[in-house]
Amino acid sequence: MAGKCVGLIPAAGSGSRMGAACPKQYLPLLGRPVLFHSVAAMARLPWIERVYVVLSPADQDFVQTDWRGLVDKIVPLYVGGESRAETVRNGLAAIGHDLTEMDWVLVHDAARPCLSSNDLNRLLSTLQDDPVGGLLAIPVADTIKRASTDGTVAVTVARDMLWQAQTPQMFRYGVLRRALASGADAGITDEASAVEKLGMAPRLVAAQDNNFKVTYAQDLLLAEQVLRSRGLLEE
């Protein structure tokens, strides 16, 4: 496979929808921070050479975390921005000396701690020769409604061919830097949407295992159940 693979984890959010006293990536999950599980999901695979964790410049929790055996593979970057897109853009700029245009960057939310090795390995095997790259995603299973301002249904959205984007989102370093370079981040809520604006078509890779984003308080309980079901025990 041409080019090495690195992870880049945007971890500079405030977690406002979680409503916790600290950013949600540092909330405990089976005795470790949520961020630990998201980083470990990538760092434990031998084909991922390094995992860059993009933090808020004011982050003081990363250094307090016991990274165990992961510490040799992870690199903190205190260049997080006001938006997820800005955080990723800043992170990409900070690692340019390490990468070539053709190296693969897998951007993975700090808030997705349940990413499985199975899904990560399938993402790589599906995309490693792809001319564009792509992302883990799941086909929409529920009926989708668009709301009116008064809280009633405006319209039911046809769900055929609709997918929910997840992460990792895997693109060549050069493509991703160009896609985010403009800073015109309106409507850019994931890396794939920026790449699509270049006129490219990222490939959808169906996730087989639970890989939801921890956004609200109840999501933490579900994440704990998912990880326990995979044999992960409280540390």
Ligand SMILES: Nc1ccn([C@@H]2O[C@H](COP(=O)(O)OP(=O)(O)OP(=O)(O)O)[C@@H](O)[C@H]2O)c(=O)n1
């Ligand atoms: N300025 C930002 C905003 C978000 N993120 C990261 O992007 C991922 C997905 O974003 P989201 O779930 O929205 O996290 P928050 O922005 O922290 O949550 P909220 O929107 O509830 O404040 C998270 O890992 C978050 O840390 C980031 O690195 N920089």
Ligand SMILES: C[C@](O)(CO)[C@H](O)COP(=O)(O)O
């Ligand atoms: C990148 C993402 O997780 C794909 O679904 C999602 O767009 C992140 O959105 P958020 O509002 O930054 O959580």
